[in-house]
Amino acid sequence: MSISISSWGRLDATPHEVHFLSDRKSVSATLASLHPGLAHGNGRSYGDVCLNPGGLLWKTTGLDRFIHFDDSTGLLRCEAGILLRDIQRMSVPRGWILPVTPGTQLVTVGGAIANDVHGKNHHVLGSFGDHIRQLTLARTDGSVIVCGPDARPDWFSATVGGLGLTGVIVDATIQLRRVAGPWLDTENIPYTSLDEFFHLADESEAGWEHTVSWIDCMSGTGKGIFMRGNPTDAGPRPVPSAHKRAMPFTPPVSLVNGLTLRPFNLAYYQLQKLKSGRGIAHYEPFFYPLDNLLEWNRMYGPRGFYQYQSVVPRQGGHEAVAAMLGEIGRSGEGSFLAVLKTFGNRQPIGMLSFPQPGVTLALDFPNKGEKTLKLLARLDAIVQEAGGRLYPAKDARMPRGLFEAGYPQLAEFLKFRDPGITSGLSRRLIGN
Template sequence: MKPVASWGRLSADPHHVISLNDPSRVRTLVCAGPHLGVARGMGRSYGDVCLNPEGALWVATGLDHFIGFDDNTGRLVCEAGVLLRDIQRLVIPRGWILPVTPGTQLVTVGGAIANDVHGKNHHVLGSFGDHVHNLTLIRTDGELIHCGPNERPDWFAATVGGLGLTGIIVQAEIQLRRVAGPWLDTETVPYASLGEFFRLADDSEAEWEHTVSWIDCIARGGERGLFMRGNPTNAGQRPAPGGRKLTMPIVPPVSLVNRLSLRPFNTAYYHLKKWQAGRAITHYEPFFYPLDNLLEWNRMYGPKGFFQYQSVVPREVGHDAVQAMLKEIARSGEGSFLAVLKTFGNRQPVGMLSFPQPGVTLALDFPNHGERTRKLFERLDDILREAKGRIYPAKDARMPRALFEAGYPRLAEFMKYRDPGISSGLSRRLMGS
């Protein structure tokens, strides 16, 4: 037994940790144990989707081999433990790139599929599952399932965004996209109101592939922020960003994100970026993955850890719902400097439990202040429930079961594909087993 935490560091419960390193032995290992288990990659999920307290945890980061790459078509076959970072570094010099990537590249292919991750270009290219040709799944009864959009598509729809509950993903074939190089033509535009954000988002979708916004949830209830947009570009030969990455060396005794630090930090960040606003040529790593420059940044929230609350609401109620949430957050004084606001495109999700849906998504991190934080979340839940929105399970550690069931109308359909030998903290909390 070994204590294991997720990225939110809210707890470190004991697990039977089993490393999956050899594809030929995965079936034996997952079928042999007496304990229910769940697969885990890098553990970058914030809540309990990658945890299974007192049960088995099948760590798949050892399944990290590239199997094949067709340089003419951009089709990549790899094991599920391969990191997105290693894919990018392999294929970008060859003129290809991952079409969709989340806010960190330190996640596995299996985790990206199981959570159907999204990036800054959902309005153009959808989510990660839109670019998976096929995958291989091992069930805990030993059954091997190959599935894709055109092969056993029901199993594919259950597994993409299926939170690791249909089996262990061991291999996948991914479609990459052509790219001229590692550079983007970017622009940062300060905005002074939520209405201005929505106008920028609407105006940018036709001309810009990547759009995202940082919002100051402290100042005037989230009425100012920085809108960032970018397009791939051929910028020729330029020196890539260098230097050593910084590491948060220790867990401080109290959260460094607090009422004393939030307002001056957000104010300084906003005015610095406002001063630097305009067009620039930017390397893909700092644009897509700004937080990867500070390793172990989750330690800054102190020994009690932190929550992330990421929700999506339909576009027609987006302005009012987001405004109501931001006002509630500002009123509470809890706040976040990692506050992201962006829009999703008008396209249906790949998976039965995929998070992205047409609308607007708001994501914020909150230090764990116990009951005070939970009371805030209950008020945000009320706003979300009225707006008919939903919460991202990959980031969740506490949403009510009723809100989960209301937000994911295909849940009953999904349950037919669950592997009875797989269980997680999240599945027991939200599905009963």
């Protein structure tokens, strides 16, 4: 069936032929008879990594079953189309939790592996791929590859962070982490400069598992709110009710604009400053604050938005982040969903995994056409000069040269690419 599909950035909606996968035992036969195509999970990537414009998508959300869970070891085997949310809601009451999750739990296991997603605790537990013990990969030639850190590790390294280009992930075995309950001991700390941010980040690494900050990219001073947390045994207490709301429609123009940005950022900073200090938080609002506003991507209007996430090495990271904030301030463009955090000193598990030691800045920009693209090109130059790279899961327009410079293992990765798989991103950055 032909369906118009867009990614989370809503930059456009293009026709796709969609085939729904629901039986993991028949995936390899389906791929062998129905390709070229691309696996598509819940569509929460921002750019074209999850799209195959004008082509075929194998929809994986029907592969949503738990296969086996060992309550004594926390080892979970599940199909790749299951949402992280459903794993958390099954496992947390049993005393286990996913060790690493991104800023939304509405992503599939397959998507989390293919993009090697990271969370707020990279300096402690790395990225999602670090906790995969085995996965099953179906190829379009009909073959099936079972791989993991200790079995065919080259295939595993290519597939984790491999952007869905090595095959279709059918199922995965994940090592969950023991927890006392759903609670975290948290602290919010206002900061007024990048110097303060880096001091807080360094100071927090040893004693805090989760660290992240919101930064006011329009202030010109680098002020923001630093948030940190540790799992804790808070005992029995009422779970806060989730007041989920939805953006009911797409406004005719972006609600994120020059009239709203500065007042919003100022108000948000002042509100969070009033809430500064220690507290106990449930894991869902701490890890996934935006999941309570469904369809929040509509607020950017009919033209959608670009998300831009970079990582630059720690040496020179302060200067690179300051330069990016300066460009954003001068442009008059801006973001109120601006996140600044550091990655730990550990090497990525996947050949094309995004996290690397350094500092990462993520921002959303309403699509204003050429004006926005010129700003992003100036940010590209800063990132490339600093020896950094962009996150393909968030990207819709990265130049090929920046991709090749940022991912030096690309040539090795291409040995494992499935010739029957293609995406908008692969055609743009790698070629057919």
